[in-house]
Amino acid sequence: PVHSHPVTQDYKISRQVLGVGINGKVVECHNRKTGTKFALKVLRDVPKARREVELHYMASEHRHIVKIFDVYENTYNGVKCLLVVMECMEGGELFSRIQERAQSAFTEREGAEIMYDICCAVQYLHRMNIAHRDIKPENLLYSTKGSSGVLKLTDFGFAKRTDATAIRPLETPCYTPYYAAPEVLGPEKYDKSCDMWSIGVVMYILLCGFPPFYSAHGLPMSPGMKTRIRSGQYVFPSPEWDRVSEAAKDVIRGLLKTDPSERLTIDQVMAHKWITHYMKVPETPLFTPAVLN
Numbered sequence: 692p693v694h695s696h697p698v699t700q701d702y703k704i705s706r707q708v709l710g711v712g713i714n715g716k717v718v719e720c721h722n723r724k725t726g727t728k729f730a731l732k733v734l735r736d737v738p739k740a741r742r743e744v745e746l747h748y749m750a751s752e753h754r755h756i757v758k759i760f761d762v763y764e765n766t767y768n769g770v771k772c773l774l775v776v777m778e779c780m781e782g783g784e785l786f787s788r789i790q791e792r793a794q795s796a797f798t799e800r801e802g803a804e805i806m807y808d809i810c811c812a813v814q815y816l817h818r819m820n821i822a823h824r825d826i827k828p829e830n831l832l833y834s835t836k837g838s839s840g841v842l843k844l845t846d847f848g849f850a851k852r853t854d855a856t857a858i859r860p861l862e863t864p865c866y867t868p869y870y871a872a873p874e875v876l877g878p879e880k881y882d883k884s885c886d887m888w889s890i891g892v893v894m895y896i897l898l899c900g901f902p903p904f905y906s907a908h909g910l911p912m913s914p915g916m917k918t919r920i921r922s923g924q925y926v927f928p929s930p931e932w933d934r935v936s937e938a939a940k941d942v943i944r945g946l947l948k949t950d951p952s953e954r955l956t957i958d959q960v961m962a963h964k965w966i967t968h969y970m971k972v973p974e975t976p977l978f979t980p981a982v983l984n
């Protein structure tokens with residue numbers, strides 16, 4: 692349900708910017724009736740934004756996906772905008788939470804529990820034939836500060852449907868099945884597998900504090916780094932990985948497969964004991980908080 696009356700009628704919008712996403716900025720706002728704090732994402736009303744909001748709204752019932760409460764379609768100075776009212780995630784981003792853990796140990800079991808929550812959200816999306824395509828620590832937020840906070844996935848700016856968009860020959864006169872390349876025919880089956888790669892990178896960083904692929908001299912991307920990603924060249928260096936369980940390394944090996952058809956699916960990951968039986972994972976202290984700091 693998209694409201695067309697001004698969002699300012701129902702919410703007081705603060706200047707406090709909470710962050711900037713692919714398609715728009717996120718600010719704090721308060722419900723005028725209840726005083727409750729929400730996060731408001733402001734998007735230009737273009738097809739890409741419509742798709743982001745539609746897919747996020749479809750998924751927002753899940754416990755580990757940031758909830759959408761209201762959507763407004765307002766025009767400011769002749770510019771059509773989409774305004775998305777979301778639950779305010781006050782616990783901050785995944786890794787800043789772990790950085791704060793320097794004093795008490797952050798253990799492999801806690802890493803497994805975090806991965807279980809992320810995989811629950813991704814399994815829900817993949818079962819709805821939605822690929823998120825931008826799974827990264829900055830898009831994983833905690834609902835509240837303190838240990839009761841719930842980790843949730845946000846920013847559907849790159850999300851897309853993966854169910855086969857039936858090619859309708861009648862509406863595409865130029866299209867002749869004889870010459871169609873497989874990728875034109877098949878559903879975007881590799882969109883889901885790119886989420887699985889991202890989950891592998893998040894899991895790797897969670898267990899040691901640094902990424903599996905990085906460029907020399909901290910540049911965002913370098914030719915060497917691209918080669919290493921393409922060839923799946925990564926290691927589990929000492930001493931950070933010496934005491935991490937073989938089961939954890941097996942999950943990462945299954946996710947960081949360069950051939951998407953070989954990569955674990957979300958159902959295969961959720962069938963893995965390290966993820967589903969995370970309460971049995973050893974409470975081995977990790978280097979992660981120290982390395983992140």
Ligand SMILES: O=C(Nc1cc(-c2cc3c([nH]2)[C@]2(CCCNC2)CNC3=O)ccn1)c1cccc(C(F)(F)F)c1
Nearest residue numbers: 709710711712717730778779780781782783829830846
């Ligand atoms: O960010 C906060 N609350 C929040 C934020 C979002 C949010 C949505 C999106 C983003 N945040 C990002 C920001 C840049 C990083 N990627 C994610 C870009 N794309 C989005 O779609 C949603 C709901 N509540 C917040 C609120 C109060 C306090 C605190 C903190 F804990 F930091 F003090 C954070």
